[in-house]
Each structure stands twice: as C-alpha cells, then as structure tokens.
Amino acid sequence: MTTAENDQAMIELIRVSKMYPPDIQALADISLRVNKGEICYLTGMSGAGKTTLLRMLCGIDIPDRGYIEVAGKELNKLSGSEMQALRQNIGVAYQDFKLLPEKTVAQNIAFSMEVAYRSRSFIRQQTKKLLVQLGLSGKESTRAGKLSRGEQQRVAIARAVANDPVLLLADEPTGNLDTETTALVMDLFHTYNKQGTTLLIATHDHSIYSYAGSRVVTMEQGRLLVADEIGTNGGNGANEANETNKVKAKIQAHAASPLAPFKSRRYQKNKRTAQEEKLYQQIIIKEGLETVMGKLTRGVEI
Amino acid sequence: MKFFFAVISQTWRNIIETWRSQLLSLMTITLSVLIFAFFYLVYMNALHAGDLLNNDLRLIVYLEEQPDYPLQEEYRHKIEKFDKVEKIEFVSRLEAYDRFKEQLHENQDVLQDVPHDFLPASIEIYPKRTLDTLSRIKLFSEYLQSLPGVLKVQYGREWVERFYSFVQLLRIIVFLSGALLVLTTTFMMGHSIRLTMLTRKKELELLRLVGASDNYIRVPFFLEGALLGAVGAGAGLGALYLLFSWIALHFSGQGVSQMFPFNFFSGSSVGIIILLAMLLCAGGSFTSTHKIINL
Known part of the structure; x- marks a missing residue:
C-alpha cells in the first residue's frame, strides 16, 4: 500500500456522542481517525465505551451527535443496500461471538462468505485455511455450541476475517485465549494487516499492544483519555523512530482538538460538504465560547 | 445468477x-x-x-289447435322474441300419432280403433345450450304457457329444478x-x-x-x-x-x-x-x- 493510500482515512469520527437511557453517557465527543492499513488498539476499562464505539462503526448503533465515516462512506447517509454492501467489507469479531450454536464450525465461518456470494470452492478453501491458521483443524464438522469458549472465540475471529475485509473490528479478541493461541490470533491479524486490512482492536490485554508498535487509544467513561501512543518496539533505526515521532505528533495534535480532523486534506476548506461545513462552524463557535468562558472563569481580561 | x-x-x-x-x-x-x-x-x-x-333438453308445448303456416310463423316469432333457441319443430296431430305408434313397437295393435288425430299438435323447442340454460328454462316455460292456444308446457320440470x-x-x-x-x-x-x-x-x-x-x-x-x-x-x-x-x-x-x-x-x-x-x-x-x- 502506498503512503498516499495510507493517508486516507478508513475510520473518521468527529465529535461523536451517544447517550443510553436514562442518562448513561456511552460516548462523549469522540474524535478519532484511523488511516487505511493501520492497526489501532482501543483500550480502557469495562464500560469505557469501546464496544459502543465498535457498534457505531458497523452501523448497529446510531450516534446522537457527530460524524462517522467508514471506508469513505458517511454512515448516517447510507441507504439500506449501501450499508449492506459496506458490512460485507467489514469483519467484526464480537465480544459475545454471535455464533450459531446448532451450526457447525464450517457453517459458522462460511456465513459471511455466503452473503457475499463467494463460490463454494473459495468458501471451502478459505474455511480450511483459517481453521489451520487458528489451530482448529479437524473441528469443521463440530457444532459451535460444543466448543470451549476459547475455540468459539477463534471461530468468531475466523468468520470476521473470512471475507477478506477492508476493515476488521475486533472486540476483546483474545479475552478467552491462552498465550499461545493469542499469538496465533495476533499473527493472523498481522497477516491480514499486511494484505491491507485496517484493524481496530478493542482489548484489555496489555500484552498484545504494549509491544505491538501500533497506535493505542485509551478510553474512559466514554471519552478518549489518552489519545495515542506508539508501542515501544515499533521502530528499528533512526528513520523509523523519526517516522514514529511524526505519527505520534500528528495523532496527538489530532486528538488534542475537535478541529483536528479538519486539518486533514479531506476536510480542508472548499473540500468540505455542506454538512461537514456546518459541523465545522458549530465546532468553531463552541470552541470560541469555551475559550471565552474559560478566560472569564479564570478572571482573565478578554 | x-x-x-x-x-x-x-x-x-x-x-x-x-x-x-x-x-x-x-x-x-x-x-x-x-x-x-x-x-x-x-x-x-x-x-x-x-x-x-341439455343435449336432450326440450320444451314440448301442446296446442289446442293444429296451427297453419301463418300461425306457426307467429309462434316462431314470439318464441324467438323471448330467447334464442337452437331449433323449433312443429309436430302435427298425425306426426304425433306416428311417433307414438312407433314407440309402442309390438303393442301397436292397441291403437287399432283409435282415431289418428287423437293426440294434440305440439311445438318442440330446443333451447340454446348455455351455462344458465337450466335456470332460464323455468322462465321460458312460464312465458310459453302464457301464449294463446297453449294447452300445456312440458319439460321434466321436477327433474330440472332438482338438478339446478x-x-x-x-x-x-x-x-x-x-x-x-x-x-x-x-x-x-x-x-x-x-x-x-x-x-x-x-x-x-x-x-x-x-x-x-x-x-x-x-x-x-x-x-x-x-x-x-x-x-x-x-x-x-x-x-x-x-x-x-x-x-x-x-x-x-x-x-x-x-x-x-x-x-x-x-x-x-x-x-x-x-x-x-x-x-x-x-x-x-x-x-x-x-x-x-x-x-
């Protein structure tokens, strides 16, 4: 993938908020950009809003406010058929697996490929390949309900990646796995990432992101607490370190202000849509008001 | 596909x-x-x-007098005015006698001393076969009964009504x-x-x-x-x-x-x-x- 392609956003969230009744703030003013081909880890305690964020990205939940763009498509503007087409290109490994217990492992994995009208031979080969890669060889005819939690989790991951998605959303993908199997799953994720799949992984598992060399976004109570962080073993040599610092700075700048997404080429003046322009103006006004109010509170003369 | x-x-x-x-x-x-x-x-x-x-269905109209040709035409006109029919056949007294005699086969001798004009003249009407022939036939018979010079109209009424x-x-x-x-x-x-x-x-x-x-x-x-x-x-x-x-x-x-x-x-x-x-x-x-x- 070229640098220009990498600069394009796969996920773009601008001031996204979601409130669940009666007054649970699941997401509060979340702004985040994940570039094509990037691996981004989403961390935070339970209830921080990671799952809600992933649900928004695959169109299961709708935000109360804010702008969401996935693979160049603004989610709240998509028609039913456009959303269906987008979902065929997004692989999702759910925290609760969403497997069909009465169906076999092979049938569960084939599910997403059948919907995309893949040929029988492709489905057979892909299923076999994934079962080998995830250490589930010989389990294809076993009913999913008969598997252990760890095995079910791997089947859910296999289903998510089976259709060669452009974006993979994984919610606690290693939650039930031992170290060895976690390594298998992470290897699979990296293989897909090398082929161009963008990964957004929500996890508690410190071990999988601390040495990963990828961006880490931390959430707390529906907010982005620590915007970005690059894993410590990401670079080899001065150039890579330099590049890492550049990315880090860019991401920090991006997360520091809600206006940051508008600094990208995609949202520069004259390139914004009417809705984006409206949102931009709203943010400008709100930022201005907040600055004035802050100064007034601190007794600074305006 | x-x-x-x-x-x-x-x-x-x-x-x-x-x-x-x-x-x-x-x-x-x-x-x-x-x-x-x-x-x-x-x-x-x-x-x-x-x-x-329906193929065998016909209305037999017995007449008081044997109609001459102008009267036959008048009957024909009045019948066709009520409904379209397949065929109208006038049967004279003598023709009726001959048919009856034929039906008797070996018992024909019972007619030896009977005058040849003892049966009334009649008109045999074959209605057009349609799906509602059976339902219309009752109305048709009532109309024919109302014509002048008609003694009786016969069409197997009971059977037709039951079947209908x-x-x-x-x-x-x-x-x-x-x-x-x-x-x-x-x-x-x-x-x-x-x-x-x-x-x-x-x-x-x-x-x-x-x-x-x-x-x-x-x-x-x-x-x-x-x-x-x-x-x-x-x-x-x-x-x-x-x-x-x-x-x-x-x-x-x-x-x-x-x-x-x-x-x-x-x-x-x-x-x-x-x-x-x-x-x-x-x-x-x-x-x-x-x-x-x-x-």
Whole structure:
C-alpha cells in the first residue's frame, strides 16, 4: 500500500456522542481517525465505551451527535443496500461471538462468505485455511455450541476475517485465549494487516499492544483519555523512530482538538460538504465560547 | 445468477433443517386442497352432466289447435322474441300419432280403433345450450304457457329444478371450500414461516450484521412457501386421484356412471390448482417475512 493510500482515512469520527437511557453517557465527543492499513488498539476499562464505539462503526448503533465515516462512506447517509454492501467489507469479531450454536464450525465461518456470494470452492478453501491458521483443524464438522469458549472465540475471529475485509473490528479478541493461541490470533491479524486490512482492536490485554508498535487509544467513561501512543518496539533505526515521532505528533495534535480532523486534506476548506461545513462552524463557535468562558472563569481580561 | 444459486441453496438448507415443523403446514395444505378439489371435481362433472342432459333438453308445448303456416310463423316469432333457441319443430296431430305408434313397437295393435288425430299438435323447442340454460328454462316455460292456444308446457320440470338446486348447492360448497383453501394456506403458511423466523431470530440478526440484503433473507422463505404449496397441492390432488381411481374401479359400468361419465381434471386444471396453491403459500410467507423484517 502506498503512503498516499495510507493517508486516507478508513475510520473518521468527529465529535461523536451517544447517550443510553436514562442518562448513561456511552460516548462523549469522540474524535478519532484511523488511516487505511493501520492497526489501532482501543483500550480502557469495562464500560469505557469501546464496544459502543465498535457498534457505531458497523452501523448497529446510531450516534446522537457527530460524524462517522467508514471506508469513505458517511454512515448516517447510507441507504439500506449501501450499508449492506459496506458490512460485507467489514469483519467484526464480537465480544459475545454471535455464533450459531446448532451450526457447525464450517457453517459458522462460511456465513459471511455466503452473503457475499463467494463460490463454494473459495468458501471451502478459505474455511480450511483459517481453521489451520487458528489451530482448529479437524473441528469443521463440530457444532459451535460444543466448543470451549476459547475455540468459539477463534471461530468468531475466523468468520470476521473470512471475507477478506477492508476493515476488521475486533472486540476483546483474545479475552478467552491462552498465550499461545493469542499469538496465533495476533499473527493472523498481522497477516491480514499486511494484505491491507485496517484493524481496530478493542482489548484489555496489555500484552498484545504494549509491544505491538501500533497506535493505542485509551478510553474512559466514554471519552478518549489518552489519545495515542506508539508501542515501544515499533521502530528499528533512526528513520523509523523519526517516522514514529511524526505519527505520534500528528495523532496527538489530532486528538488534542475537535478541529483536528479538519486539518486533514479531506476536510480542508472548499473540500468540505455542506454538512461537514456546518459541523465545522458549530465546532468553531463552541470552541470560541469555551475559550471565552474559560478566560472569564479564570478572571482573565478578554 | 449468484444470487439465484445462493437463495436456492439457502432454501434447501432451510427445508432440511425445518421439515419437521413444516409437516403440519404441509398436511393442512394437502387436506385443504383435497377438500376443495373434491367438490370442484364433483361440480365440474355435474356441469358436464348438465351439458349432456341439455343435449336432450326440450320444451314440448301442446296446442289446442293444429296451427297453419301463418300461425306457426307467429309462434316462431314470439318464441324467438323471448330467447334464442337452437331449433323449433312443429309436430302435427298425425306426426304425433306416428311417433307414438312407433314407440309402442309390438303393442301397436292397441291403437287399432283409435282415431289418428287423437293426440294434440305440439311445438318442440330446443333451447340454446348455455351455462344458465337450466335456470332460464323455468322462465321460458312460464312465458310459453302464457301464449294463446297453449294447452300445456312440458319439460321434466321436477327433474330440472332438482338438478339446478344440486348444481347451485355444489357452487356454494366449491366457493366455501375455496375460501377455506385460501384462508388455511395463507394463514397457516404465514404463521408457520413466522414461527420459523422467530426461532431463527439469532441467525437472521447475524445475516443482517454480515451484510445480507433484504432479498437474501426474504426470498428463501418465499421459495419455501411456494414449494410447500406445490408439494401440498400435488399431494392433495394425488390423494384425490387415488380416490377417483378407486371409485372408477369399483363403480364402472353401473347405471348412473354409464349415463354420466365422471372424469378427472385435465392437465391444465391440475396445473392451475397447483399454481394457485403455490401463489397463496408464497403470498402467506411473503406477508410474514415482510412483517418480521420490518420489525
């Protein structure tokens, strides 16, 4: 993938908020950009809003406010058929697996490929390949309900990646796995990432992101607490370190202000849509008001 | 084409997985089709028998006097004014005597001392054969009775009226069993598909999550309904054919069955009944899937 392609956003969230009744703030003013081909880890305690964020990205939940763009498509503007087409290109490994217990492992994995009208031979080969890669060889005819939690989790991951998605959303993908199997799953994720799949992984598992060399976004109570962080073993040599610092700075700048997404080429003046322009103006006004109010509170003369 | 193969294989899988729960629907459809087809078959054959009887159906109008040619023309004019007829035949007193004598065969000698003009002259009217001939014939006879110089009108009134009532009754039963067929197939099918969809709610939700289109979800249920309709109707008609063959085997060559041949449905009628059941079942499942998908 070229640098220009990498600069394009796969996920773009601008001031996204979601409130669940009666007054649970699941997401509060979340702004985040994940570039094509990037691996981004989403961390935070339970209830921080990671799952809600992933649900928004695959169109299961709708935000109360804010702008969401996935693979160049603004989610709240998509028609039913456009959303269906987008979902065929997004692989999702759910925290609760969403497997069909009465169906076999092979049938569960084939599910997403059948919907995309893949040929029988492709489905057979892909299923076999994934079962080998995830250490589930010989389990294809076993009913999913008969598997252990760890095995079910791997089947859910296999289903998510089976259709060669452009974006993979994984919610606690290693939650039930031992170290060895976690390594298998992470290897699979990296293989897909090398082929161009963008990964957004929500996890508690410190071990999988601390040495990963990828961006880490931390959430707390529906907010982005620590915007970005690059894993410590990401670079080899001065150039890579330099590049890492550049990315880090860019991401920090991006997360520091809600206006940051508008600094990208995609949202520069004259390139914004009417809705984006409206949102931009709203943010400008709100930022201005907040600055004035802050100064007034601190007794600074305006 | 890919969509077509995908939904066919999905339909097949659905049927394999849920055939036990669909068995009750299949039996209901079979029974409904059997009941409807049975009465419809009897009705069709009754109409056919009516047609055969119509061939011999005639009104005999006995006259006071033998009409001369101008009077015959006047009668003809008045009869045709009321209704179109196949044929009008004037029978003189002598012709009536000759016919009677012929019918007596070896007993003709009883007419030895009887005058040759003892029978009245008459007009034999053969009405045009239409579906409502039997219902109109009573009105026709009343009209003919009102004509001047008419002694009596004869047409086997009691028999025609009974037969007409029988056909009317059959028509009502066919209508009712048709309504039963429509209700049972659409409601039973709709209900059964609804239950299937509710039991597979998780699967349908997952299909949505992996990007399945409405048609990808809906069409297999629609096809399943149509297929159940076809199999149910086929089984119902098959059972009726077995019943028909059994009756034909045990009652062939006996009085009434010789007079009125009892036939099974033509190929096109069988096709139409099966198509109708398929459409009804597909309609029932379509309504259900539409409701559930839009929930």
